[in-house]
Amino acid sequence: MKRAKLFAFGVIVAGLYGALFAFETDVIRLCKQGGWYFLFPVGVAFVFSYFHGGFTGMFWDVLGVQAKKSK
Amino acid sequence: MDASSLNFIDLTVGNVAFLLFVGFVGGMVSGFIGSGGAFVLTPAMMSMGVPGIVAVASNICHKFPKALVAAIKRHKYGHVDLKVGIILGLSAELGMLYGAGVQQGIKTRLGDAGSNLYVSAAFVVVLAIVGTWVLVDALSLYRRGATDQEEKVTRLARWVHNVQWLGPRFYSHGAKAHIPWLVTLPIGFATGMLAATIAVGGFVGVPAMHYVLGLPSMMASATELVIAFIMGLGGTIKFGWGGYVDLRLAMVILAGSLFGVQLGAIGTTYVKPFMVKVVMASIMMLVLVSRAIIIPVYLSELGWIERIADNTAALLKQVSFSVMVAALVVGAVIILGSLIRGMRAHASEQATQAQDICED
Numbered sequence: 001m002k003r004a005k006l007f008a009f010g011v012i013v014a015g016l017y018g019a020l021f022a023f024e025t026d027v028i029r030l031c032k033q034g035g036w037y038f039l040f041p042v043g044v045a046f047v048f049s050y051f052h053g054g055f056t057g058m059f060w061d062v063l064g065v066q067a068k069k070s071k
Numbered sequence: 072m073d074a075s076s077l078n079f080i081d082l083t084v085g086n087v088a089f090l091l092f093v094g095f096v097g098g099m100v101s102g103f104i105g106s107g108g109a110f111v112l113t114p115a116m117m118s119m120g121v122p123g124i125v126a127v128a129s130n131i132c133h134k135f136p137k138a139l140v141a142a143i144k145r146h147k148y149g150h151v152d153l154k155v156g157i158i159l160g161l162s163a164e165l166g167m168l169y170g171a172g173v174q175q176g177i178k179t180r181l182g183d184a185g186s187n188l189y190v191s192a193a194f195v196v197v198l199a200i201v202g203t204w205v206l207v208d209a210l211s212l213y214r215r216g217a218t219d220q221e222e223k224v225t226r227l228a229r230w231v232h233n234v235q236w237l238g239p240r241f242y243s244h245g246a247k248a249h250i251p252w253l254v255t256l257p258i259g260f261a262t263g264m265l266a267a268t269i270a271v272g273g274f275v276g277v278p279a280m281h282y283v284l285g286l287p288s289m290m291a292s293a294t295e296l297v298i299a300f301i302m303g304l305g306g307t308i309k310f311g312w313g314g315y316v317d318l319r320l321a322m323v324i325l326a327g328s329l330f331g332v333q334l335g336a337i338g339t340t341y342v343k344p345f346m347v348k349v350v351m352a353s354i355m356m357l358v359l360v361s362r363a364i365i366i367p368v369y370l371s372e373l374g375w376i377e378r379i380a381d382n383t384a385a386l387l388k389q390v391s392f393s394v395m396v397a398a399l400v401v402g403a404v405i406i407l408g409s410l411i412r413g414m415r416a417h418a419s420e421q422a423t424q425a426q427d428i429c430e431d
Contacts, residue, residue, distance in 0.1 A: 017322070017326065020318070020319060020322055021319070024319065027318055027319060028079050028317070028318075028319070031079075031311075031314065031316050031317060031318050032079070032314045033314055034311070034312055034313050034314030034315075035312060035314075037311070037314070038307070038308050038311030038312045038316075039311075040311075040318075041132055041307065041311050041316045041318045041321070042132075042304070042307055042308065042311060044318060044322070045132055045133075045135065045136045045307070045318075045321065045322070045325070046136065048136060048322055048325060049136030049137070049139055049140050049325070049329070052325065052326065052329050053136070053139075053140035053143075053329055055329075056140075056329040056330045056332070056333045057140075057144065057333050059330070059333075060330075060333050060334060060337065065334065065337060065410075065414070066337065067148060067336075067337045067340040068340040068341050068413065068414075068417055
């Protein structure tokens, strides 16, 4: 189950990074607009942090690197 | 400066690999001590040809999601004092705005060399005072053999908890005491101002929360992540409004740093609070050396001392940058070493307990 979730998050993260570079020109154009377009980098950063944060957390977990459980 | 006139660089495989690595190492340090890493990323990006303001903006844009992920993780371990983090974070925003204004003023009057000199001098002064304090404390704990003992609240923090004439106070569950609002203002302001100046507000924020507000060092380092998130979000909005954020750079750094952040945060569950001080002091001292090396170059560029030959200046800049990277790597090696030792000790402890249960 844990591995399946890791895989799903991994695919989503790969898709996000793929899209970021596939639409590089549009990404740069939107970033340079300024003004209310600041919502674009902020929003994208939140989306990446959710999926990539989840992925990296599960990644170390599946590898057996887990936090010490307090008694 | 108009954002449309700025060049957003073409990213090569080499650039991406380097940013992933620095992001990973910086993230590990951030997850462990609450800040760090950012001071290497801005000069690293600039060395790739990224304009200074874009490097600062992209660095800040990777900082807030990183701090968010790390803060949530450390919150799960019970390390975060959310109330203190939010209160300090808000005054840190003011400090950041003021610090950015001071930077701009110096740059207008003295140019790039003046601005660089100001940043380096701020590094040296702050790290010499705070770094020495943290180092002396860590050494004294080590000499007394008190590295395993619970941390004592400093005399200054006890005074802050008991002072009645400083106006309204709020309860901090981290410090397990009431803290006057008035004391938090200069701490938050200084943290923000330092973040705007040297990109690492935590060099003031973490020691201040521990020694002045009386939070355990483990909680101080985790609470700094909340402050970093608030400041990072504010900074990203400010730079994003100007059109200076290169989202590709920010997300590439984030890709590496989130792997590191998770590892650094996990590391905190295996070590004694003493290790936070060791890592912090080691990084601070090395960064201090790095910045001290470069100061004569900026003084020479301003014509305030005799001119330093170009090749000597280039060499000093190279050595300074290498020492900075070394500071980050040393921090990461200590964290990894502590994590591996802690995990091994924990595993053998559990094996012994399992054996005892079987024998019973």
